[in-house]
Amino acid sequence: MKQQSKKKQNSNTRIKHSRRHPDNSELFWCSKCLKYKKKKDFHKHNEMNYGISGICKKCSAKVDKESLRKRIEKNPNYYSDIYAKLKKENPNYSKDKHKRDLELNPQLTEERRKKHVENLSDSYIKNILVKQKNKTPITKKAIETKRREMVAWRISVKLRKLMKKDRQMVRTVRQHPNNPNLLWCGACLKYIEAEKFNNDSSKKDGKTSQCKKCSILKTKKRDAKRLADNPNYYKEREKKKLAKNPNYYKEREEKRLAGNPNYYKEIDAKRLAKNPNYYKEKRERFKAKNPGYAKAAYEKLIKNNPDYLKTLYAKKLARNPNYYKEKEAKRLAKNPNYYREREERKLAKNPNYYREKYLRNLAKNPNYYREKETRKIAENPNYYKDRNLKRLEKDPDYYKKLRKKRLDKDPDCRKKEYQKSKMKNPYFGRDIYRKRSADLTDTYVRILIKGRKANIPLTNEIIEIVRQQLIAKRTLKEFRRWRKDNEPGSQNVSG
Numbered sequence: 001m002k003q004q005s006k007k008k009q010n011s012n013t014r015i016k017h018s019r020r021h022p023d024n025s026e027l028f029w030c031s032k033c034l035k036y037k038k039k040k041d042f043h044k045h046n047e048m049n050y051g052i053s054g055i056c057k058k059c060s061a062k063v064d065k066e067s068l069r070k071r072i073e074k075n076p077n078y079y080s081d082i083y084a085k086l087k088k089e090n091p092n093y094s095k096d097k098h099k100r101d102l103e104l105n106p107q108l109t110e111e112r113r114k115k116h117v118e119n120l121s122d123s124y125i126k127n128i129l130v131k132q133k134n135k136t137p138i139t140k141k142a143i144e145t146k147r148r149e150m151v152a153w154r155i156s157v158k159l160r161k162l163m164k165k166d167r168q169m170v171r172t173v174r175q176h177p178n179n180p181n182l183l184w185c186g187a188c189l190k191y192i193e194a195e196k197f198n199n200d201s202s203k204k205d206g207k208t209s210q211c212k213k214c215s216i217l218k219t220k221k222r223d224a225k226r227l228a229d230n231p232n233y234y235k236e237r238e239k240k241k242l243a244k245n246p247n248y249y250k251e252r253e254e255k256r257l258a259g260n261p262n263y264y265k266e267i268d269a270k271r272l273a274k275n276p277n278y279y280k281e282k283r284e285r286f287k288a289k290n291p292g293y294a295k296a297a298y299e300k301l302i303k304n305n306p307d308y309l310k311t312l313y314a315k316k317l318a319r320n321p322n323y324y325k326e327k328e329a330k331r332l333a334k335n336p337n338y339y340r341e342r343e344e345r346k347l348a349k350n351p352n353y354y355r356e357k358y359l360r361n362l363a364k365n366p367n368y369y370r371e372k373e374t375r376k377i378a379e380n381p382n383y384y385k386d387r388n389l390k391r392l393e394k395d396p397d398y399y400k401k402l403r404k405k406r407l408d409k410d411p412d413c414r415k416k417e418y419q420k421s422k423m424k425n426p427y428f429g430r431d432i433y434r435k436r437s438a439d440l441t442d443t444y445v446r447i448l449i450k451g452r453k454a455n456i457p458l459t460n461e462i463i464e465i466v467r468q469q470l471i472a473k474r475t476l477k478e479f480r481r482w483r484k485d486n487e488p489g490s491q492n493v494s495g
């Protein structure tokens, strides 16, 4: 017993020690392929002598492959079982793994994907079959059939490309033999003016092979077929593109505008030419489909950017200084009572509308109304007169009623107003009287006639006659004064 163990230990140490080449200390023995190899040809193995595995890398790969083959032989569903287990633990296993790989090494992942696509690997075809939602089971035979189909399709694409190149080479033949401005349309089989073809920079003569009309027809047919197969075809395609590239719309817009700066304007014009209410109808269709959307979107916008309206109108004014004037004119052209109706609506909603508006304006600017009146007088020196006339035209008793209303509220209001004005200017009453008297205003003349108590009707004509009388009297008085100052001898003019 003791001898046996000693013998075993001896043989072990003998093998271990003999792994190193007797003459070259850099070479080690592989017990599988029975050769000496360099240290780097072995996998690392910390628990073994020299810190390397007993067999070389090549042999261990062979062993692994063989054991895997045996396992698959034993269980044909070996991989799918592992995958099912992983998938059971995490339903997003594939996606997560792909993401992880992409993060760890994007280049390698992309290369691996390309290889799958290039080699038409089982997993790649399987993925396609899964996405196609074919109800046939994904068996080895199904994968092989699909692979053959894809190979055939790829060959046909290559052929088509080659043919296209050939066609490009002989395209100059399209020109009309006598008129170089005419080109052959391959669809309607006619010679047509060159400007009736779309531009195509990939073609030798810079024009498409079919005329505009035929291209449109072809596109329409293709669209109809796609939509017949799948009504959401274009929506899904956009979604896919957006998923691949979050800037898809932005880039598309930039590309379109780079090609034609008026791209969107032209589309708008075309649509509106076909149907002037195109955008209105579209908006209404959308509104009917999504009730409440506009309001919610607007509220969100204002919440994200409280100055939205301010900046918007500032922009509009910068573009067109008459923006508000034009807008107002448009509204009034549509409905002359627009503003009145709007005010009435607001007043019906809120009886204190005017008062609140007044206070709001004053809170914004204490001189709001004063400045407004100054502005209006600068625009029209007869502003007050015009305003009064307008009011009287609407209601001949406007001022009478206003006075009565004020007196009803406060019988002493006139006195108070007078005193208030007097406080501001001690000569208030006198100043007004002097001004009226100097200008011989209607009011002045009217008061004068009333003071005579002659019971004359106060018509405009009579006021004018009395005014002329007063002017004559004043002129005479002035003349007398002048004579008194300049001709000391004379005493009166009369006679």
Ligand SMILES: [Zn+2]
Pocket: 030, 031, 032, 033, 034, 035, 055, 056, 057, 058, 059
């Ligand atoms: Zn080996």
Ligand SMILES: [Zn+2]
Pocket: 185, 186, 187, 188, 189, 210, 211, 212, 213, 214
């Ligand atoms: Zn054509």
